Amino acid sequence: MAQVIDTRAEPQAALSRAMDVLGRGLPVAIPTETVYGLAADATNPAAIARIYETKGRPRFNPLIAHVADLAMAERHARFDPLSRRLAEAFWPGPLTLVLPGRPDSPIHSLARAGLDTIGLRVPTGFAHRLIAAFDRPLAAPSANTSGRISPTTAAHVTADLGDRIELILDGGPAGVGLESTILKVVDGTVHLLRPGGLNISEIEALTGSPVIRPKGAGATIEAPGMLASHYAPEAGVRLNATEVRPGEALIRFGGRALPGEAKASIVLDLSPSGDLREAAANLFGFMQQADATGAGSIAFSSIPATGLGEAINDRLERAAAPRN
Ligand code: TXA
Ligand code: MG
Helix, strand or coil: CCEEEECCCCHHHHHHHHHHHHHCCCCEEECCCCCCEEEEECCCHHHHHHHHHHHCCCCCCCCEEECCCHHHHHCCECCCHHHHHHHHHHCCCCEEEEEEECCCCCCCCCCCCCCCEEEEECCCHHHHHHHHHHCCCEECCECCCCCCCCCCCHHHHHHHHCCCCCEEEECCCCCCCCCCEEEEEECCEEEEEECCCCCHHHHHHHHCCCCECCCCCCCCCCCCCCCCCCCCCCCEEECCCCCCCCCEEEEECCCCCCCCHHHCCCEEECCCCCCHHHHHHHHHHHHHHHHHCCCCEEEECCCCCCCCHHHHHHHHHHHHCCCC
């Protein structure tokens, strides 16, 4: 089983153990503000292969390279002025920018799944400290088996990948709880590839122009990881429920009770006060809890599609999509 080190109680031990494991070309589960990541040296093809292997992830799915700051990012990708403005405004934070890669970037093509673009992000907190110390970009997808719910606590990672990896760093529950928002600037216009933890209205407030969203649910899979069926719990998922059916778990929102909930296997409220930020932070953890009751399906009451609600609904639609 993986060793778990608490980054708050033992920051020095966490840092040196992580540097050792990363240096040996192995992945380490690390806390980030969005979700826990399965991090490995982005310049080492064997290390990247280990990530794909550990996650059971299809090879064509490119990984985000996590860097310490904008200066480090500029060594790996070419920034247009608008992308640089976004980076300056929102890094460190829950934003990934997809940019043309520099031909001399040491980020291995396996991490990029052969694309000539690179997804880059600067995380906050301990992840940031680790990257600065390691002084190389870390490729890090969410630390879960491919297609499963993204982990927001070290306990989630232990349950899913604990017997497949050597080290898990515990930094407490992820503050944002949703993956990063992925953007790509095309001809001076900001395109949304994946809604996530950075609110789109904040981006529009900065740029003064609308962010271009993909047309229709799942219409264009610009971020190859945006497969329709993703983020799936074991249980089925039923959206916009107005009542609870026998054998279901209920995840509701805004403190509103649903008919039939007395018979639910569990009743969880993403945010009794109707705060979408709180709902985002609770989402994946609650799906894990609901799943653990063994319910045949999880009923979700409707969640407003404004602000972070857009990203929450995107994740829920993927969790509810037909599976193969
Ligand atoms: O918050 C996050 O982004 C978390 C934490 C660990 O940083 N990471 C994460 O990684 O969500 P992952 O691998 O689960 O999702 C990465 C997404 C995928 O949808 C992938 O297709 C997309 O980023 N992506 C990465 N590089 C890309 C590129 N060059 N072009 C388009 N999409 C890209
Ligand atoms: Mg993921």
